[in-house]
Amino acid sequence: MINTNRLRNGARAAAIALGLFSITGILGMAQAQNRPQEVNVFSGRHYNTDKELYAEFTRRTGIKVNLLEGKDDELIQRLKSEGRNSKADLLVLVDAARLYRAQEDNLFRPIRSAELNKDVPANLRDPGGRWFALTRRARPVMVNTAQVNPNLIRTYADLTRPELKGKLCLRNRASVYSQSLVADELVRRGAPSTRRWVEGLVANRKGSFYTSDTTMVRAVGQGQCGATIANQYYLARMLRGDNAADREAAKKVRVVWPNPTHVNVTAGGVTQSSRNPEGARRLLEFLASPTSGEGYAAANNEYPLKGWGNNPTLKAFGTFKSSPVSMEQLGRRNREAVQLMTQAGWQ
Ligand SMILES: [Fe+2]
Structure with a gap:
Protein backbone atom coordinates (compact mmCIF):
# COMPACT_ATOMS: atom_id res chain seq x y z
CA MET A 1 0.00 0.00 0.00
CA ILE A 2 1.27 3.39 -0.84
CA ASN A 3 1.57 5.82 2.01
CA THR A 4 0.30 8.97 0.38
CA ASN A 5 1.08 10.94 3.49
CA ARG A 6 4.73 9.99 3.32
CA LEU A 7 4.78 10.83 -0.37
CA ARG A 8 3.18 14.17 0.30
CA ASN A 9 5.61 14.88 3.13
CA GLY A 10 8.54 13.85 0.95
CA ALA A 11 7.42 16.10 -1.85
CA ARG A 12 6.94 18.94 0.59
CA ALA A 13 10.42 18.41 2.02
CA ALA A 14 11.90 18.31 -1.49
CA ALA A 15 10.05 21.47 -2.42
CA ILE A 16 11.25 23.24 0.72
CA ALA A 17 14.80 22.06 0.10
CA LEU A 18 14.61 23.22 -3.52
CA GLY A 19 13.18 26.53 -2.39
CA LEU A 20 15.92 27.00 0.14
CA PHE A 21 18.50 26.05 -2.44
CA SER A 22 17.21 28.55 -4.95
CA ILE A 23 16.94 31.28 -2.30
CA THR A 24 20.55 30.72 -1.25
CA GLY A 25 21.47 30.55 -4.92
CA ILE A 26 19.92 33.93 -5.58
CA LEU A 27 21.45 35.35 -2.42
CA GLY A 28 24.86 34.03 -3.47
CA MET A 29 24.55 35.62 -6.89
CA ALA A 30 23.42 38.89 -5.41
CA GLN A 31 26.37 38.83 -3.05
CA ALA A 32 28.76 38.15 -5.92
CA GLN A 33 27.31 41.06 -7.87
CA ASN A 34 27.35 43.45 -4.93
CA ARG A 35 30.74 42.40 -3.65
CA PRO A 36 33.12 45.20 -4.67
CA ARG A 137 63.71 54.04 -19.49
CA ALA A 138 66.94 54.61 -21.40
CA ARG A 139 70.54 53.73 -20.53
CA PRO A 140 72.76 56.48 -21.95
CA VAL A 141 76.44 57.17 -21.39
CA MET A 142 77.15 59.78 -18.70
CA VAL A 143 80.36 61.74 -18.85
CA ASN A 144 82.39 64.10 -16.67
CA THR A 145 83.50 66.58 -19.32
CA ALA A 146 86.59 67.58 -17.33
CA GLN A 147 87.87 64.04 -17.88
CA VAL A 148 86.32 62.75 -21.08
CA ASN A 149 85.51 64.58 -24.30
CA PRO A 150 81.83 63.77 -24.97
CA ASN A 151 82.40 64.11 -28.72
CA LEU A 152 84.45 60.91 -28.62
CA ILE A 153 81.31 58.90 -27.90
CA ARG A 154 78.79 58.30 -30.67
CA THR A 155 77.98 54.65 -29.96
CA TYR A 156 78.45 52.22 -27.06
CA ALA A 157 81.33 50.77 -29.12
CA ASP A 158 83.25 54.04 -28.60
CA LEU A 159 83.54 53.25 -24.89
CA THR A 160 86.30 50.79 -25.75
CA ARG A 161 88.49 53.59 -27.22
CA PRO A 162 92.00 53.93 -25.76
CA GLU A 163 91.20 57.49 -24.58
CA LEU A 164 88.82 55.98 -22.00
CA LYS A 165 91.36 53.58 -20.52
CA GLY A 166 91.00 53.57 -16.72
CA LYS A 167 88.09 56.02 -16.82
CA LEU A 168 85.03 53.84 -17.27
CA CYS A 169 82.87 52.82 -14.29
CA LEU A 170 80.66 49.80 -14.90
CA ARG A 171 77.62 48.31 -13.17
CA ASN A 172 78.08 44.69 -12.03
CA ARG A 173 77.08 41.59 -13.99
CA ALA A 174 74.35 40.60 -11.51
CA SER A 175 72.41 43.71 -12.50
CA VAL A 176 69.72 43.03 -15.10
CA TYR A 177 70.49 46.52 -16.44
CA SER A 178 73.98 45.39 -17.48
CA GLN A 179 72.67 42.07 -18.79
CA SER A 180 70.01 43.68 -20.98
CA LEU A 181 72.50 46.21 -22.35
CA VAL A 182 74.80 43.38 -23.47
CA ALA A 183 71.81 41.44 -24.86
CA ASP A 184 70.90 44.52 -26.92
CA GLU A 185 74.41 44.56 -28.44
CA LEU A 186 74.17 40.81 -29.08
CA VAL A 187 70.99 41.23 -31.11
CA ARG A 188 72.23 44.24 -33.07
CA ARG A 189 75.87 43.32 -33.65
CA GLY A 190 76.17 39.57 -33.19
CA ALA A 191 78.22 37.48 -30.77
CA PRO A 192 81.82 38.02 -32.06
CA SER A 193 81.55 41.87 -32.07
CA THR A 194 79.78 41.89 -28.72
CA ARG A 195 82.45 39.68 -27.19
CA ARG A 196 85.20 42.07 -28.34
CA TRP A 197 83.14 45.02 -27.08
CA VAL A 198 82.57 43.49 -23.64
CA GLU A 199 86.28 42.68 -23.35
CA GLY A 200 87.09 46.28 -24.33
CA LEU A 201 84.74 47.69 -21.68
CA VAL A 202 86.20 45.44 -19.00
CA ALA A 203 89.74 46.48 -20.05
CA ASN A 204 88.84 50.20 -19.85
CA ARG A 205 87.15 50.06 -16.49
CA LYS A 206 88.26 51.87 -13.39
CA GLY A 207 88.24 49.95 -10.13
CA SER A 208 85.71 47.33 -9.17
CA PHE A 209 82.24 46.92 -10.59
CA TYR A 210 79.48 49.01 -9.00
CA THR A 211 76.39 47.56 -7.36
CA SER A 212 74.23 50.66 -7.83
CA ASP A 213 73.59 53.16 -10.63
CA THR A 214 73.27 56.02 -8.14
CA THR A 215 76.80 55.45 -6.84
CA MET A 216 78.16 55.39 -10.40
CA VAL A 217 76.43 58.63 -11.42
CA ARG A 218 77.68 60.27 -8.20
CA ALA A 219 81.22 59.03 -8.93
CA VAL A 220 81.10 60.58 -12.41
CA GLY A 221 79.87 63.89 -10.96
CA GLN A 222 82.59 63.88 -8.31
CA GLY A 223 85.26 63.04 -10.88
CA GLN A 224 86.10 59.56 -9.61
CA CYS A 225 84.97 58.16 -12.97
CA GLY A 226 85.28 59.77 -16.37
CA ALA A 227 82.27 57.98 -17.85
CA THR A 228 79.62 55.40 -17.03
CA ILE A 229 76.45 53.86 -18.46
CA ALA A 230 73.39 54.41 -16.28
CA ASN A 231 69.61 54.76 -16.45
CA GLN A 232 68.55 58.35 -17.09
CA TYR A 233 66.19 58.55 -14.09
CA TYR A 234 69.03 58.19 -11.56
CA LEU A 235 70.61 61.41 -12.82
CA ALA A 236 67.20 63.12 -13.04
CA ARG A 237 66.43 62.05 -9.45
CA MET A 238 69.71 63.54 -8.21
CA LEU A 239 69.13 66.80 -10.09
CA ARG A 240 65.62 67.12 -8.64
CA GLY A 241 66.38 65.73 -5.18
CA ASP A 242 66.87 67.30 -1.74
CA ASN A 243 70.51 66.32 -1.34
CA ALA A 244 72.53 69.47 -2.16
CA ALA A 245 75.85 67.62 -2.61
CA ASP A 246 74.19 65.18 -5.05
CA ARG A 247 72.59 68.06 -6.92
CA GLU A 248 75.98 69.72 -7.34
CA ALA A 249 77.62 66.47 -8.47
CA ALA A 250 74.77 65.77 -10.90
CA LYS A 251 75.23 69.17 -12.55
CA LYS A 252 78.69 68.07 -13.64
CA VAL A 253 77.33 65.01 -15.45
CA ARG A 254 76.68 65.26 -19.17
CA VAL A 255 74.27 62.83 -20.84
CA VAL A 256 75.60 61.44 -24.12
CA TRP A 257 73.12 59.50 -26.24
CA PRO A 258 74.73 56.63 -28.13
CA ASN A 259 73.14 55.96 -31.51
CA PRO A 260 71.11 53.83 -30.99
CA THR A 261 70.41 53.98 -27.25
CA HIS A 262 69.43 50.92 -25.23
CA VAL A 263 65.85 51.17 -23.96
CA ASN A 264 64.12 49.04 -21.36
CA GLY A 309 56.66 63.37 -22.09
CA ASN A 310 56.67 66.71 -20.28
CA ASN A 311 59.33 66.20 -17.63
CA PRO A 312 61.56 69.32 -17.86
CA THR A 313 64.61 67.51 -16.44
CA LEU A 314 64.33 64.78 -19.07
CA LYS A 315 63.70 67.34 -21.79
CA ALA A 316 66.97 69.05 -20.87
CA PHE A 317 68.77 65.72 -21.50
CA GLY A 318 67.67 65.92 -25.15
CA THR A 319 66.25 63.17 -27.33
CA PHE A 320 67.74 59.95 -28.64
CA LYS A 321 67.30 57.24 -31.21
CA SER A 322 65.99 54.08 -29.51
CA SER A 323 67.47 50.70 -30.22
CA PRO A 324 65.06 48.76 -32.43
CA VAL A 325 65.64 45.58 -30.39
CA SER A 326 62.41 44.25 -28.86
CA MET A 327 62.00 43.50 -25.15
CA GLU A 328 61.33 39.89 -26.04
CA GLN A 329 64.65 39.63 -27.91
CA LEU A 330 66.45 41.09 -24.88
CA GLY A 331 64.92 38.37 -22.74
CA ARG A 332 65.74 35.60 -25.17
CA ARG A 333 69.44 36.60 -25.41
CA ASN A 334 69.83 37.18 -21.65
CA ARG A 335 71.46 33.87 -20.80
CA GLU A 336 73.96 34.22 -23.63
CA ALA A 337 74.75 37.78 -22.51
CA VAL A 338 75.49 36.68 -18.95
CA GLN A 339 77.68 33.83 -20.20
CA LEU A 340 79.67 36.17 -22.42
CA MET A 341 80.14 38.69 -19.58
CA THR A 342 81.31 35.94 -17.23
CA GLN A 343 83.88 34.75 -19.76
CA ALA A 344 85.16 38.30 -20.29
CA GLY A 345 85.68 38.91 -16.57
CA TRP A 346 82.70 41.25 -16.06
CA GLN A 347 82.07 40.65 -12.38
FE1 LIG B 1 66.39 51.30 -11.33
Missing part, protein backbone atom coordinates in the same frame (compact mmCIF):
# COMPACT_ATOMS: atom_id res chain seq x y z
CA GLN A 37 35.56 43.99 -7.28
CA GLU A 38 39.22 43.93 -6.35
CA VAL A 39 42.51 43.68 -8.18
CA ASN A 40 45.65 42.70 -6.30
CA VAL A 41 48.77 44.27 -7.79
CA PHE A 42 52.18 42.81 -6.96
CA SER A 43 54.61 45.51 -7.99
CA GLY A 44 58.35 46.00 -8.16
CA ARG A 45 57.79 49.76 -8.25
CA HIS A 46 57.71 51.95 -5.14
CA TYR A 47 56.44 55.41 -5.96
CA ASN A 48 53.71 57.26 -4.13
CA THR A 49 52.32 58.77 -7.32
CA ASP A 50 51.50 55.25 -8.52
CA LYS A 51 49.00 55.05 -5.66
CA GLU A 52 47.19 58.17 -6.91
CA LEU A 53 46.76 56.51 -10.29
CA TYR A 54 45.38 53.34 -8.70
CA ALA A 55 42.91 55.51 -6.73
CA GLU A 56 41.84 57.23 -9.95
CA PHE A 57 41.22 53.80 -11.52
CA THR A 58 39.01 52.88 -8.54
CA ARG A 59 37.05 56.14 -8.88
CA ARG A 60 36.39 55.40 -12.54
CA THR A 61 35.60 51.70 -12.36
CA GLY A 62 34.64 50.89 -8.78
CA ILE A 63 37.38 48.24 -8.78
CA LYS A 64 39.46 48.39 -5.63
CA VAL A 65 43.24 48.07 -6.05
CA ASN A 66 45.28 46.36 -3.34
CA LEU A 67 48.97 47.00 -3.71
CA LEU A 68 51.76 44.72 -2.55
CA GLU A 69 55.20 46.13 -3.21
CA GLY A 70 58.38 44.12 -3.17
CA LYS A 71 61.67 43.56 -4.92
CA ASP A 72 61.12 42.21 -8.44
CA ASP A 73 63.01 38.95 -7.92
CA GLU A 74 61.31 38.30 -4.59
CA LEU A 75 57.89 38.83 -6.16
CA ILE A 76 58.75 36.34 -8.91
CA GLN A 77 59.88 33.81 -6.27
CA ARG A 78 56.72 34.38 -4.25
CA LEU A 79 54.40 33.83 -7.22
CA LYS A 80 56.33 30.71 -8.18
CA SER A 81 56.02 29.17 -4.73
CA GLU A 82 52.37 30.18 -4.25
CA GLY A 83 51.39 28.83 -7.67
CA ARG A 84 47.64 28.73 -8.33
CA ASN A 85 46.95 29.90 -4.76
CA SER A 86 48.63 33.24 -5.28
CA LYS A 87 46.41 36.25 -4.63
CA ALA A 88 48.17 38.29 -7.31
CA ASP A 89 46.08 39.46 -10.28
CA LEU A 90 48.59 41.79 -11.90
CA LEU A 91 52.38 41.48 -11.73
CA VAL A 92 54.40 44.62 -12.49
CA LEU A 93 58.13 44.14 -13.07
CA VAL A 94 61.07 46.18 -14.24
CA ASP A 95 63.43 45.13 -17.06
CA ALA A 96 62.96 42.74 -19.97
CA ALA A 97 65.29 40.21 -18.36
CA ARG A 98 62.95 39.77 -15.38
CA LEU A 99 59.80 39.83 -17.49
CA TYR A 100 61.20 37.04 -19.59
CA ARG A 101 62.10 35.01 -16.49
CA ALA A 102 58.59 35.40 -15.12
CA GLN A 103 57.21 34.43 -18.51
CA GLU A 104 59.39 31.31 -18.64
CA ASP A 105 58.13 30.42 -15.16
CA ASN A 106 54.61 30.61 -16.63
CA LEU A 107 53.48 33.31 -14.19
CA PHE A 108 51.56 35.34 -16.78
CA ARG A 109 48.37 34.42 -18.62
CA PRO A 110 48.07 35.54 -22.25
CA ILE A 111 45.42 38.18 -22.76
CA ARG A 112 44.00 39.89 -25.81
CA SER A 113 43.25 43.57 -25.81
CA ALA A 114 42.83 45.83 -28.81
CA GLU A 115 43.45 48.80 -26.50
CA LEU A 116 46.79 47.47 -25.26
CA ASN A 117 47.85 46.57 -28.80
CA LYS A 118 47.08 50.15 -29.82
CA ASP A 119 48.75 51.90 -26.87
CA VAL A 120 51.83 49.69 -26.42
CA PRO A 121 54.27 49.60 -29.38
CA ALA A 122 54.82 46.07 -30.68
CA ASN A 123 58.50 45.88 -29.65
CA LEU A 124 57.57 46.80 -26.06
CA ARG A 125 55.15 43.95 -25.42
CA ASP A 126 55.25 40.18 -25.45
CA PRO A 127 54.10 38.89 -28.87
CA GLY A 128 52.13 36.26 -26.91
CA GLY A 129 50.18 38.92 -24.95
CA ARG A 130 51.61 37.92 -21.57
CA TRP A 131 53.07 41.33 -20.60
CA PHE A 132 52.82 44.90 -21.80
CA ALA A 133 55.16 47.84 -21.21
CA LEU A 134 53.87 50.74 -19.13
CA THR A 135 56.90 53.08 -19.16
CA ARG A 136 60.27 53.33 -20.91
CA VAL A 265 60.70 49.01 -19.72
CA THR A 266 58.49 48.66 -16.69
CA ALA A 267 55.74 46.24 -17.71
CA GLY A 268 52.76 44.41 -16.30
CA GLY A 269 50.92 41.20 -17.01
CA VAL A 270 47.82 39.40 -15.75
CA THR A 271 48.85 36.42 -13.62
CA GLN A 272 47.95 32.76 -14.18
CA SER A 273 46.55 32.67 -10.65
CA SER A 274 44.28 35.71 -11.10
CA ARG A 275 40.71 35.35 -9.86
CA ASN A 276 39.82 38.63 -11.56
CA PRO A 277 41.62 38.61 -14.91
CA GLU A 278 39.00 40.94 -16.37
CA GLY A 279 39.63 43.60 -13.72
CA ALA A 280 43.40 43.12 -14.01
CA ARG A 281 43.22 43.62 -17.78
CA ARG A 282 41.20 46.81 -17.31
CA LEU A 283 43.79 48.16 -14.86
CA LEU A 284 46.58 47.33 -17.31
CA GLU A 285 44.69 49.14 -20.09
CA PHE A 286 44.20 52.12 -17.81
CA LEU A 287 47.90 52.31 -16.84
CA ALA A 288 49.08 51.95 -20.45
CA SER A 289 46.69 54.60 -21.78
CA PRO A 290 48.39 57.82 -22.89
CA THR A 291 46.85 59.93 -20.08
CA SER A 292 47.75 57.77 -17.10
CA GLY A 293 50.90 56.46 -18.81
CA GLU A 294 52.31 59.96 -18.60
CA GLY A 295 51.74 60.01 -14.83
CA TYR A 296 53.08 56.52 -14.32
CA ALA A 297 56.28 57.48 -16.17
CA ALA A 298 56.63 60.83 -14.39
CA ALA A 299 56.67 59.15 -10.98
CA ASN A 300 60.17 57.84 -11.66
CA ASN A 301 61.46 60.33 -14.25
CA GLU A 302 60.82 57.77 -16.98
CA TYR A 303 59.58 58.20 -20.53
CA PRO A 304 56.02 57.42 -21.58
CA LEU A 305 55.47 54.62 -24.12
CA LYS A 306 55.39 57.08 -26.99
CA GLY A 307 57.14 60.44 -27.30
CA TRP A 308 59.21 62.19 -24.66
